[in-house]
Amino acid sequence: MRYELxxxxxxxxxxxxxxxxxxxxxxxxxxxxxxxxxxxxxxGKVFWAEAGFVPGYRICGKCLRHWQAGGNAEAPVxxxxxxxxxxxx
Numbered sequence: 001m002r003y004e005l006x007x008x009x010x011x012x013x014x015x016x017x018x019x020x021x022x023x024x025x026x027x028x029x030x031x032x033x034x035x036x037x038x039x040x041x042x043x044g045k046v047f048w049a050e051a052g053f054v055p056g057y058r059i060c061g062k063c064l065r066h067w068q069a070g071g072n073a074e075a076p077v078x079x080x081x082x083x084x085x086x087x088x089x
Contacts, residue, residue, distance in 0.1 A: 001017055001018065001019050001039070002017075002018050003015045003016065003017060003018065004016055004018045004079075006018075006070075006079060008068055008079065008081055008082075009082075016079050016080060016081075017079070017080035018070070018077050018078075018079055018080075019039035019040075019077060019078045019079075019080070020071075020075065020076075020077055021033055021036060021039065021071075021076040021077060021078055022036075023073075023074075023076065024036060026073060026074075027073070028073075029072065029073040029076060030069075032073070032076035033046070033056075033058060033067075033069040033076050033077075033078060034046065034047070034048050034058065034069075035047060035048075038060040038062065038063060038065065039078055040060070040063060040065060042060065042062050042063040042065075043062055044060040044061050044062025044063055045060065045061050045062070046058045046059070046060050046061075046067060046078065047059060047060075047061050049066075054068070056068055056069035056070070057069075057081075058078065065080065066080075066081040066082060067079060067080060067081060068081050
């Protein structure tokens with residue numbers, strides 16, 4: 001995990017936690033950031049959650065952390081999106 005500056009909500013750049021994801025399928029970028037283990041180690045899986053959110057949005061089914069897919073097929077990443085009250089970090 002590392003920190004980078006990103007503008008995820010249109011309100012300017014902020015420090016964002018960036019997690020490098022292992023390459024599951026080098027020919028399919030989305031396979032590297034969808035239905036994969038949560039990078040926080042909670043034991044959950046990160047699922048597709050674009051309905052009602054922006055393209056590339058993902059949510060962990062166990063810890064409920066929210067993510068934005070980033071990077072590319074050679075270096076996929078998940079960017080941690082905000083923190084919601086009552087949801088663990």
